[in-house]
Amino acid sequence: MINELILAASEEGGEHEPPNPLLPQWYDIIWSLVAFAVVLFVFWKYVIPMYQKVLDERRNTIEGGIERAEAAQAEANAQLAAYREQLAGAREEAAAIREEARTQGGQIIADMKAQATTESDRIIANGSAQLDAQRQQVVSELRGDLGRMSIDLAEKLVGSSLTDEAQQAGTVDRFLAELDTVGNESAK
Template identity: 80%
Template structure:
């Protein structure tokens, strides 16, 4: 305080209040010391931890982005593989359908051939049976016709033609004449 009084006396005794805009030198000094200590503590402890947290966040974000890109790439590869499998399955299905059509056509052709063969066999059997029945009917008709002829001849002649050998010869001769007459008509 003595210094302040001496200073005031030297200035002419007039005391000027300190300026609020210009602080005293000791305030600036102690403020710089406190700022340096806070700056040191901040620089030494706070800033490294803050930088560590930022680095971890950056690594997490970049790792997440890289994982997302890797997952997206893997998904794209799986999608491509799926599409290739799907195309292969479609081609295989088309081949199976074509093979089934070919086999179906072959089966139809075989069935038609079997049906034709069976039809021909049935027709041949029918023709054979028809020929056999016709021969049977012709032979029965010949026998009936022969007996009727003999009966008619007996009535006409008035004598009995009961001798079997004579009767068979007469019948055969008569039927032969009929066959010749039918052949000439045709």
């Protein structure tokens, strides 16, 4: 049918002009428009909605990902703030524990010093008492020895026996008293 139309059109014109290579024939334009309309209809009806659906899904996925990322960021920031608060609390608690340990250490040192002083005083008192007891013992032993020696010496000097105990005790006491006064005068 198209061919018949083309032949009829070329016969009517009589003289036939050569076709312009830049301008297509009218039937080419019509068929091109029909094909373009069909392709446009198919794109408009099927391809563009599917493409729009894919773009919407992608946009929703991206927006959902952004929202999830923002939520995760907010949660991470909240956890970081909580961690920092816990860390600050732990530091304060550690400082309090260190201060309490220092206080207890000072108290222990003071108690140990007091205990050492008490023990030292007790040891000094025991030593002093023991020293006094030993001195008393030595003095009494020396008095006894010195008394016997002085009696022996006095017997040799006097030439008589000093067997009377009262007389011996008086002689020993007098001799020791003289020794104490001589010792005190030489100490001055």
